Amino acid sequence: MMLHAIVGMGNGQLMTRTTTCACNDCFLDGFNRNTTCAWNHAHIEEKAVEVVDTSSTTEHTGQEITDEIADECEQQASARSVCSSDIEDCAFVIARYDGNNYIGQVVEICPDGTYNINFMTDSGKRKGCFRWPAKEDKILRDLTDIVAVIEEPQTTTKAGRVYSVPEYVLKKYMGNILPAYTKC
Incomplete structure (x- = not known):
């Protein structure tokens, strides 16, 4: 939901x-x-009866939970293929084009099952930051080209023209920009 x-x-x-x-x-x-x-x-019908702190160990193994384990779980949960029901108008996606992954927004779901996606571009100043190009970069892509549905990129400047996505998205899907990545 x-x-x-x-x-x-x-x-x-x-x-x-x-x-x-x-x-x-x-x-x-x-x-x-x-x-x-x-x-x-x-x-909302159910109410919490007791808050249990499970942040330090797991009940089953007693293994200490680290950020690495949490990241691994998050990656496994998002490793499944994207289904057409996952994609709505205006959803932000990672889509493959010419062998690279790009961030874009679905602007139209076509009756033939293709998706019209408006792609963002690298901000040019720092790797890992994105902006909307002056001229829209809309390309039709098949469902098989959509790698993931992601949360909406967040603005990183007062003017609201430069955007960033969570670091795990960059690490997992945007390997083509990571060697020069610097935090926005």
């Missing part, structure tokens, strides 16, 4: 959307339950 906007309504009640809504109807004097915008209703 992908969530972008969440409004708590109290007593375990939530209203959610997959996109941001900034219309006057939704948030005039607080949240308007009778808005015409498409909000989904969710109810």
Whole structure:
């Protein structure tokens, strides 16, 4: 499930959307339950009884959990193939083109099963940072060319023109830029 906007309504009640809504109807004097915008209703029923600290050892082996083990688990979880149901309009993806992986955003899912992707480019100043090119770089790609669905890149400058992705994404999918990688 992908969530972008969440409004708590109290007593375990939530209203959610997959996109941001900034219309006057939704948030005039607080949240308007009778808005015409498409909000989904969710109810949280289970409550935590006890918080257990499992950060230092595993119950089964007693092995100390390190960042390496956590990274390995994260990589194994994301190692499966991408399914068409994983990809939505506006999703950010890593896609293969001309033998290299690139970061892009799905702008259209075509009826023939191809994906129109607008690709970002290297920022030019520091490896590992990206920007949108002046002229859109849209290319049709097959599902087999989509390597992973990733979280939305975060802006790293006040102007909001340079973006970064988590370091594990760079390490796992963007090996072609890593030798010169410096943190944004």
